[in-house]
Amino acid sequence: MRRLVLILMLLAAPVFAVQPDEVLDDPVLEQRARDLSVGLRCLVCRNESIDESNAELARDLRLLLRERLVAGDTDEEAVAFIVDRYGEYVLLKPTTNGSNLLLWLAGPIMLLIAAVVGLNFLRTRAKAQVSGETEALSAEEQERLRQILED
């Protein structure tokens, strides 16, 4: 029984991310393949790149990518080849076209807005007069505040 479990276990053993037999002989080409595969999503996984994933599909994609590079594709052509077949869902780094521009510009625009609001606030603070600092506090509260703030 135990042997059976062991055999089953070996059969079901997972495939690893990047296998030795996938690695290309040309180190420059291999490095390009690795760099590209970090940016490609394993479609059946949860938010993993094909470089990290051990799923069968990720392996197929890695092999496909290397095939394209060996065939002489540039990086852009190889990625475009895969995007044509699997859709832009496969790109972990979204493109900057169309509505995605909003995604990329969200941070800079927000920073600009925040900077304008912040500067405005600073300007009012710098100009403001010291106006009756204690008007809102009653004598009793004043005493309590003094006790608390006393170091």
Add this chain to the structure above:
Amino acid sequence: MITELGHFTLILAFFVAIVQSVVPLIGASKRWTGWMVFAEPAAIVQFLLTAFAFGALIWAFVTSDFSLRIVVENSHTAKPMLYKISGTWGNHEGSMLLWVLIVTLFGAMAAFFGGGLPPTLKARVLAVQSAIAVAFFGFILLTSNPFDRLAIAPFDGRDLNPLLQDPGLAFHPPFLYLGYVGLSMAFSFAIAALIEGRIDAAWGRWVRPWTLAAWVFLTIGIALGSWWAYYELGWGGFWFWDPVENASFMPWLLAAALLHSAIVVEKREALKSWTILLAIIAFGFSLIGTFIVRSGLLTSVHAFANDPERGVFILIILVFFIGGALTLFAARAQAMEAKGVFGMVSRESALIVNNVLLAVSCFVVFVGTMWPMVAEMMFDRKLSVGAPFFNAAFSPFMVLLGLILPIGAMLPWKRGRLGKTAWSLRYAFGLALAIALLVWAMQTGRSALGPVGLFLGAWITFGAAIDLWSRTGRNGSFKRLIRLPGADWGKAVAHTGLGVAIFAIAGLTAWEAEDIRVAQLNQPFEVGQFTLTLQDVRRVQGPNYFSTTADVLVEKGGRAIGTLHPEKRDYPVARMPTTEAAIDYRFLGDLYVVIGDQQADGGWVMRTYIKPLANWIWGGCILMALGGVLSLSDRRFRVAAGARKTPAGGVPAE
């Protein structure tokens, strides 16, 4: 029987929470002392009842009571005891119970330590905190009852996900929840202050320790999770920009912003409405995080058993609390006029820049996390937003923050001169630049990431040291250095931690080396300065798994420095394989070895990584948390919390 008692006390706690969320509020508005002080015993009773329910659930797991649904689904008799206990919160229902337990724990602590709070404020804080508890008690009892029984109890359970059978599970979620829920205290204080209609320096002083504690817990929780991923997932990644990681990172960023802006409220009575807003949003992001994890709206590696019904419930909670809070804020914001006056260049303005950068970087993470959903719903595009986006869009903010941090931290309050402060930091700048250039010259033709990270890290660290030294006066002395207040030390240590973490992350990313090969038995191969030899591969049987364990001899410069045992495990009950990497933790960088499958020629796939500075990442996080703890130890918080009564009229006021 104990299970029924646990269920019963949970329901009882629910009712106590309902009463506690109403009675003190009425008491506070009518100034009825009896109704107000009711909140204190109620908060403590509520906590004890919930703690009993949680204890009962742990007991069910420990004794493997398979008449409980979640025990069957998440446990097994052969599972080691530690994982039986930690399995209690390794599932949706149990983790929600832990969540609400921590809500009530913070409530009880506020009741216990809040002696110095004005009675109305205290009553309102406890009532709001209890209202949050009501929502989550309702959520647990109506949609995810951990005490659900099965009509026919099976003989054995289905075991816990093997990835979760790790000491990491015992500590990572509790710390994270302490952080998430700790922000509920800041939220309760903010709402109570809005109802009260008054926010002053004392309020800033009361709210800051709670925020600081939440931030410390979040820091530890995130660091633990990151370390866990590093050693468990088999390739040494430590951060994935996964939606659920982002869900914990966003409250962390906002908590960091909040504890800085609360300083301005405390010292200068400015930024009040912003601080209140930040407290509301920070807790809002905690709730959004819960929503993301439980609803299954976004795909993530942290998959709980998702259920749309639960998602809708949490969404209602989110809309009620955050919508309500923002409405209240809109109605009362003008009552919080700023008082302090300060110049364009001052500590205040530097802290505003800090808040702008932290809040905007949080916004970037938020947009990136939600974009796949937005794009699908509004633009009909199915796309992914992954690590490359966040690295490109988020990192610039951290670089900017790191650049201005040392100067901002040393600017004087009210009015400063940029040139003067920058000049006092000239040695830190020069030293950081020199180190970065040295490393730049030493590394061969690689990216600028390493040196830039090193420069930032060194600049922040040396800047923090100069800042601390300057606090000792014109001609500083070591005696004075030791006697500096906890807040000064906390600031220096936490900033140093940030510097170390930035340096480590940049260094690890830039200088990591990897080797993938088919290793034959007893044939040495070299990776970096190390020589590795696969000596043996054995089959080992664990308590609830089978393992393929390798013995790998590691040599450096001809001397054996140890044997590593990477494993591949298979859990037959859960039907899941895991890899257990063997890591040689070294000061300057880890050696990380993973064993894969056997090949046709008899060799084994082996992956070896050299992870420079990996330890420093968590070292930096520990320093940040330590800085927070040092700040918490500052005497004036205890004074503010009322634990220490100052003798009336004994010391002249400032």
